Amino acid sequence: MELKNALLKRRSIRKFTDEAVSENxxxxxxHAAMSGPSACNRTPWEFYVVTNPEVLEKLRKxxxxxxxxxxxxxxxxxxxxxxxPLQLSPFWIQDCSAATENILLRSTDLGLGAVWCGVHPxxxxxxxxxxxxxxxxxxxxxxxxxxxxxxxxxxxxxxxSEKKIHYIK
Ligand SMILES: Cc1cc2nc3c(=O)[nH]c(=O)nc-3n(C[C@H](O)[C@H](O)[C@H](O)COP(=O)(O)O)c2cc1C
Numbered sequence: 001m002e003l004k005n006a007l008l009k010r011r012s013i014r015k016f017t018d019e020a021v022s023e024n025x026x027x028x029x030x031h032a033a034m035s036g037p038s039a040c041n042r043t044p045w046e047f048y049v050v051t052n053p054e055v056l057e058k059l060r061k062x063x064x065x066x067x068x069x070x071x072x073x074x075x076x077x078x079x080x081x082x083x084x085p086l087q088l089s090p091f092w093i094q095d096c097s098a099a100t101e102n103i104l105l106r107s108t109d110l111g112l113g114a115v116w117c118g119v120h121p122x123x124x125x126x127x128x129x130x131x132x133x134x135x136x137x138x139x140x141x142x143x144x145x146x147x148x149x150x151x152x153x154x155x156x157x158x159x160x161s162e163k164k165i166h167y168i169k
Contacts, residue, residue, distance in 0.1 A: 006108045009156045013113025014068050016148030020051070021072045025110050029074065029147070032106035038095035044082035045096050048075040048133050048141075058132035059144050063125035066117035070146035075129060076100050078120075080138045093120070096142045103145055113150030119143050 001009070030047055038044065050056055050073045059073050060066060076099060078092035100116055107114040119125045119141045129141040 001109045003105075005156075006105050008158055010104055010108040011154040011156070012115040013148075013150045013152060013154070014115050014146070015151040016070045016113060016146070017151050018071065019149045021112060021147055021149070025112065026072065028110060029103050029106050032102040033074075033076070033099040036095070036098035036102045038098070039084055039088070039091035042082055042084055042092075042095065044079045044084075044092040045099050046077045046079050046139055047099075048077065048135075050075065050133075055132055059129065062128035062132060062144065063117060063119055063122060066119075066125070066144050066146070068115060068117065068146045070148045072147045074103060074145045074147060075119075075133060076103070076142050076145065077135065078140045078142055080140060092140075093142060100143060100145060103147075107147055111149075112147055113152075114145050114147045117144045117146060 026049060030049070033045070033047060034043070050059060051071065056070070056073055059075070060068060076096050078096050080089065080092065083089045083092040104114050104116060119129050126141055129135070129144065135141065
């Protein structure tokens with residue numbers, strides 16, 4: 001799929017069929033994720049790939065708006081021991097967000113559906129995901145991406161708005 005089409009076609013998908021996501025597609029998604037940029041190329045990300053039904057159920061309940069049933073969840077986490085020092089540390093959030101967007105776009109490209117469900121900085125959701133995945137202290141869950149074969153097809157759309165652009169010429 002041409003990148004421009006994937007950008008417009010990508011929508012949040014919250015309903016999935018029961019069909020599993022293939023190992024090959026999961027590998028493609030992870031390659032896309034790690035193709036993203038990161039500040040000083042620290043790559044301070046870790047990806048937890050969850051297909052275990054019991055853990056998926058825990059993730060489903062982890063955050064108020066993550067109650068989505070999917071055959072696959074990728075939890076994108078920041079590894080604080082690899083983040084930049086001191087006040088630059090929060091760049092991990094931008095690094096992991098770039099990786100997340102790559103997963104969403106590659107999902108669309110592969111004919112899959114996905115939705116980004118925010119976790120960090122919601123403390124209770126973070127705690128629930130931390131417990132579900134037994135995360136070490138230095139690993140912070142940024143989001144849960146629910147992924148699967150789509151059972152809904154929202155319209156492609158362009159949210160372009162000239163009002164949001166500020167030309168400095
Ligand atoms: C940081 C972030 C957190 C989000 N959290 C949730 C969430 O918890 N649950 C959910 O269903 N969608 C979540 N979304 C998806 C947004 O609701 C969605 O992107 C937005 O409504 C625009 O719709 P679209 O993705 O179809 O273009 C999140 C998106 C972002 C970027």
